[in-house]
Amino acid sequence: MPLRHFLLALAVVAIWGSNFVVIKYALHTLPPMTLAVLRFGFALVPACLFLRRPRVDWRNLAGYGVLIGVGQFGLLYLSMRSQISPGLASLVVQTQVFFTLLLAMRIRRERVLGTQWLGLALAAGGIAVIAAHVDGTTTALGLAMVLAAAFCWACANLLTQQAGRIDMLAYVVWSSAFAVPPLLALALLLDGPQAMAAGVAAADAGTWAAVLWQALGNTLFGYGAWSWLLARHPAGRVVPMALLVPVFGMGSAAALLGEPLPAWKLVAAALVLAGLAINLLGPRLLLARLKSAQE
Numbered sequence: 001m002p003l004r005h006f007l008l009a010l011a012v013v014a015i016w017g018s019n020f021v022v023i024k025y026a027l028h029t030l031p032p033m034t035l036a037v038l039r040f041g042f043a044l045v046p047a048c049l050f051l052r053r054p055r056v057d058w059r060n061l062a063g064y065g066v067l068i069g070v071g072q073f074g075l076l077y078l079s080m081r082s083q084i085s086p087g088l089a090s091l092v093v094q095t096q097v098f099f100t101l102l103l104a105m106r107i108r109r110e111r112v113l114g115t116q117w118l119g120l121a122l123a124a125g126g127i128a129v130i131a132a133h134v135d136g137t138t139t140a141l142g143l144a145m146v147l148a149a150a151f152c153w154a155c156a157n158l159l160t161q162q163a164g165r166i167d168m169l170a171y172v173v174w175s176s177a178f179a180v181p182p183l184l185a186l187a188l189l190l191d192g193p194q195a196m197a198a199g200v201a202a203a204d205a206g207t208w209a210a211v212l213w214q215a216l217g218n219t220l221f222g223y224g225a226w227s228w229l230l231a232r233h234p235a236g237r238v239v240p241m242a243l244l245v246p247v248f249g250m251g252s253a254a255a256l257l258g259e260p261l262p263a264w265k266l267v268a269a270a271l272v273l274a275g276l277a278i279n280l281l282g283p284r285l286l287l288a289r290l291k292s293a294q295e
Contacts, residue, residue, distance in 0.1 A: 005233065008225055009225075010241070015213075015222055016245045017090055017248025019218045023077065023210075023214065026210035026214075027080060028207075029202050029207045030200070031190075031191035032081050033074065033186045033187035034196045034200070037180060039211060040183060041215075043215040044176035044177055048173055051167070053174050054170045056163045056166055060163055061171070064171070064175045066178055067156040068153065070186065071149065071152025071153070071155070071156070072093075072156065073149070074183060078190075080142075083139045084137075084142030084143060085259050086253040086257065087250035087253035088130060088143075088146075091250060092130065092143065092146040092150065092272075094242075094245065094272065095150045097276055098154075099150055100158070101116060102154075116278070119275040119278035119279035120275060122278065123275030123276065124275075125275075126267075129264055129267055130143060131143060133265075133268075169220065169224040240277070243277055246273065
């Protein structure tokens with residue numbers, strides 16, 4: 001991978017990781033569901049005017065929008081307001097990799113390798129460490145909500161696989177049309193019209209910048225650049241870079257928000273990241289060894 005492509009991939013994962021700090025900042029002013037409505041609203045308009053709707057079934061597009069909009073980010077925003085710290089949220093939500101693996105095994109009867117089971121066991125150990133240290137900044141409810149968000153993300157991943165080879169950026173943009181209406185209904189129900197109006201009225205330039213960072217930087221630039229890289233390099237060279245997302249997430253939370261990094265949190269991170277690394281890299285390394293042995 002050329003250096004400029006590597007730096008582009010690094011920029012994407014840095015944006016995705018640091019976005020958890022940005023979310024926390026925006027939640028100081030905006031109620032959770034209101035923030036979600038704005039994020040997906042700005043991701044949809046005006047980008048949908050310049051990108052053609054991908055050639056995929058409407059039900060697939062709608063399912064992805066609801067799962068990502070309401071399931072992943074709706075739950076994530078709700079939990080991050082007061083139930084879990086940004087650094088831990090960035091780590092726990094990556095368990096979507098293992099939920100995707102288990103769903104593929106259950107629904108599609110895909111074979112799971114021994115190395116992948118090892119990765120799952122290590123990640124489960126990391127989550128158990130977090131569960132054993134819930135406190136005022138991270139609660140059992142917050143941990144459960146982020147795990148549920150990761151499960152919704154995994155379900156959305158299966159819909160992406162069903163969609164086939166499509167323009168992923170256009171897919172994400174147009175699916176936002178199906179995320180906004182249920183998020184708006186939930187905002188009216190959970191946040192309430194008065195809190196929604198008060199949050200928008202109190203939003204300053206920094207808050208709006210945080211909203212646009214998520215819609216334009218995290219969604220449009222992030223997915224656009226990631227898809228561009230995947231179109232030019234084997235997935236095995238690009239996808240492992242995603243392991244750095246929780247590194248940037250926990251690092252930025254510690255640097256910018258003063259989130260502590262006690263030993264137990266580092267152990268949990270090491271276990272989850274080791275599990276992710278084994279899951280992403282283990283099958284490829286095993287295949288390479290088999291090919292080498294055959295030669």
